[in-house]
Amino acid sequence: MIGPLRVGLIGCGAIGRVRVGAIGDDELVAATDIDPAAAESLVADHGAGVAVLDAEAVLRTGPDVVVVATVHSALADLTCQALEAGAHVLVEKPAGISVADIDRVAATAARTGRLVKVGFNHRFHPGTAHAIELARSGRFGDIMFVRGRYGHGARPGYEREWRMDKSLSGGGELVDQGMHLIDLCHAVLGDLPLHSALLRNQFWTSEVEDNAALLLGDPADRSGPWAQLHVTWTEWKNMFSLEITCRTGKITVDGLARSYGAQVVHVYSMKPEMGPPDVQRIEYDAVDVSWQREWAHFREAILSGDVNPPLNGDLISARYAWAQVENAYAQEPAPSLVTR
Numbered sequence: 026m027i028g029p030l031r032v033g034l035i036g037c038g039a040i041g042r043v044r045v046g047a048i049g050d051d052e053l054v055a056a057t058d059i060d061p062a063a064a065e066s067l068v069a070d071h072g073a074g075v076a077v078l079d080a081e082a083v084l085r086t087g088p089d090v091v092v093v094a095t096v097h098s099a100l101a102d103l104t105c106q107a108l109e110a111g112a113h114v115l116v117e118k119p120a121g122i123s124v125a126d127i128d129r130v131a132a133t134a135a136r137t138g139r140l141v142k143v144g145f146n147h148r149f150h151p152g153t154a155h156a157i158e159l160a161r162s163g164r165f166g167d168i169m170f171v172r173g174r175y176g177h178g179a180r181p182g183y184e185r186e187w188r189m190d191k192s193l194s195g196g197g198e199l200v201d202q203g204m205h206l207i208d209l210c211h212a213v214l215g216d217l218p219l220h221s222a223l224l225r226n227q228f229w230t231s232e233v234e235d236n237a238a239l240l241l242g243d244p245a246d247r248s249g250p251w252a253q254l255h256v257t258w259t260e261w262k263n264m265f266s267l268e269i270t271c272r273t274g275k276i277t278v279d280g281l282a283r284s285y286g287a288q289v290v291h292v293y294s295m296k297p298e299m300g301p302p303d304v305q306r307i308e309y310d311a312v313d314v315s316w317q318r319e320w321a322h323f324r325e326a327i328l329s330g331d332v333n334p335p336l337n338g339d340l341i342s343a344r345y346a347w348a349q350v351e352n353a354y355a356q357e358p359a360p361s362l363v364t365r
Contacts, residue, residue: 030324033088035080035103036095037063040117044092045071047316055086084110093117096193101126105133113327117144119204120343122195124351127344138332142323145338147205148212149318151309152288156269156276157212165274171213171252172268173206176260189231197233199350203256207346210252213269216345217241217252222353228259235259239353282313
């Protein structure tokens with residue numbers, strides 16, 4: 026395969042627009058949305074492609090890659106449909122609403138010989154990528170634990186949006202922003218089991234949680250790695266924080282660009298005598314380049330011709346994240362719809 030990739034888009038909301046804006050010199054050939062006006066507007070703004078009626082019409086244009094950016098409950102079916110049509114797929118996280126969905130997509134990808142990249146764009150923020158690479162390099166010895174916090178303050182009427190409908194979203198804040206933190210923890214520490222979970226409805230009246238805290242780690246391994254994660258729709262001021270602590274150093278990442286602030290990485294290097302560490306501060310541009318970097322990574326994998334290229338954020342990662350989410354929901358009872 027040479028030349029620009031032909032790209033089809035299913036889902037023309039905010040994320041679909043960002044994804045199309047990141048394809049660079051590749052060619053948008055068709056786009057669709059349950060709201061035809063959204064597809065027409067996106068195509069007009071992008072200056073390429075045609076707005077079509079449905080996913081089947083997108084696939085009839087013969088795209089090399091299909092980007093699926095819909096409500097969560099439709100992600101797996103649409104991904105499988107695109108794979109069956111011969112396209113590679115970039116599916117927005119969480120790639121489905123269950124482990125079973127991820128397994129079904131993986132089986133279809135294996136049978137069709139097509140690639141599936143899950144949209145874990147947080148791995149591609151420069152500061153986050155640097156922190157993970159540094160932590161895993163061995164420079165500071167074994168990784169001991171990870172702490173992650175991620176939150177926003179939602180908006181008026183949030184309780185009426187599709188993310189609050191579990192049949193469409195698969196879950197609440199644990200699925201929304203929690204998937205990203207679980208995935209980053211997986212990138213750093215690998216397969217850690219869920220130790221315990223705490224889910225809360227502290228502000229929004231909904232069938233899904235607005236706050237979630239997870240503790241990951243093997244309780245039988247007293248010296249093994251562990252992680253503490255908190256995600257929230259009641260942060261009020263958008264924030265992102267990831268801390269990775271190793272035996273002889275610590276790396277912190279704050280911010281995600283845009284409303285979360287420019288990414289700032291601090292590297293704390295322990296001295297032999299301990300005491301105050303040496304500190305290195307790295308600040309990145311406030312522009313969010315994660316989407317372009319993720320697309321370039323997937324594009325390179327497609328053009329490599331490798332039938333099983335390494336993908337940074339894949340179905341294995343999505344399956345791990347969903348397993349922890351399902352385990353957390355199994356531990357905690359469903360929230361009651363109490364009006365506050």
